[in-house]
Amino acid sequence: MGNEYHSVCCGVSKIMWQIELVEGKDAPRERVPPANAGAGKTVGLLLRMLSSMHSRGMLVILDSGFCVLQGLIELRKIGIFASAVIKKRRYWPKHVPGGIMDQHMSTKQVGEVDSLKGELDNIPYDLFCMKDADFTMKLMSTYGSPIPLRDAKEKRRRVDGEVKTFKYTETFENHYRYRHAVDDHNNLRHSDISLEETWVTHRWENRAFAFILAITEVNAYLAMRYFVWRCGDKVPMTFLAFRRQLAKALIENEHMRAEEEDTSPRRSKRSNATTIHELLSAPTHARFYDGSKWNLGAKSPYQKYTCKTPGCKKFIRTYCSCSVGCWMCYGCYGNHRSAVATDGNVQ
Incomplete structure (x- = not known):
């Protein structure tokens, strides 16, 4: 395998x-x-x-x-x-x-x-x-x-x-x-807290990616050991210590840290203009969104619900990204986008 x-x-x-x-x-x-x-x-x-x-x-x-x-x-x-x-x-x-x-x-x-x-x-x-x-x-x-x-x-x-x-x-x-x-x-790649062993996956593409990512990890350590520590006054660290620092740097990666979005229900017209709007589909078995996560208790994996727009009776499972969990059909989503653009004075 x-x-x-x-x-x-x-x-x-x-x-x-x-x-x-x-x-x-x-x-x-x-x-x-x-x-x-x-x-x-x-x-x-x-x-x-x-x-x-x-x-x-x-x-x-x-x-x-x-x-x-x-x-x-x-x-x-x-x-x-x-x-x-x-x-x-x-x-x-x-x-x-x-x-x-x-x-x-x-x-x-x-x-x-x-x-x-x-x-x-x-x-x-x-x-x-x-x-x-x-x-x-x-x-x-x-x-x-x-x-x-x-x-x-x-x-x-x-x-x-x-x-x-x-x-x-x-x-x-x-x-x-x-x-x-x-x-x-290979011995370094298979040493303690090996990435390939800790990442439990059975999909072929993920296993291939884990292998290449583990090679990159070892190469980064070997490059530091040969080109940096060998030529300087610093004492070379062990691969285990390097792995711990690398894991911490990946978790606290400032380059990947997204700006916090304002989740307050009261938003000004100006904030509406900069809000990202996208029509999304709910995950399978979704019943409702409780404000932090989806409730996945529905019996049918693709359960449909009535659009929340007044006067619309369409059964759908889509919503706008600006209001997660508020069911909205494709037609009402277009009107919703137009209203936001007009109120926010977006060109």
Whole structure:
């Protein structure tokens, strides 16, 4: 019953800046095909999600679900570098000799890195593999080298009771540093007093709106944390404290505070000129208006009542917004508006 979204987050600030709803077979046939649909399902999705990064030389960290070499090559053609985790599901991904790579790394020491170079559509790429304590980590990438970074932190692994230390290469360092960006954003969105959980709704459009509103809430907090508190002397607040202040600001929003209308029955001719008049329908099951709320005790959902204008016997369920609960038909409403305009000298 829920929705699934593809999403992209900034690895540094964790701000989510692109989402796409997964429609699948539910997509209407009349819908215009999405952009880059001819490039394939995964490749087209990558090109759409990263459209704002074209020709900027930026780096994208992809999970195993996007481990399609053709996708990385197409991104490289438009100026985007990328790396993706290589995992064997039923088969190894195309162009990846995973079994041979595992056999090659079986005799290596923990922390050693090697690469299998290749070329597709005249674009070079590397299949990096790193020997870990219990497995061989593999990445397909269009950037990087197998040389460890000098300024990287030393990693420790215990093998047969002995501690081994090594440093990541650029590709593996970036992968482990930024791979949790989307998960971190989702964890904040699902933390205490989550908007999606407290807003109980079963309508699809409201649930989709709650999801997007929750993303905006987290993005606002992350923007404050990265661009404001990080550069100033203020101590960053927790997300819970930020949520409380945001909720209070929304309740006491001075920009949304409407002017109080004069509900006194005695009004001057001048006040009549500025009063908003609109013919409205009563809510379902309405009996009468008690001055503060509607009494909804009528058996019929669309119960009609006699127009209150003297001499009019029409059965209706409408009223003017200037006098809630005073039944008024469409014809009498026109005379009512004309009288108000004449008395108030409205041009």
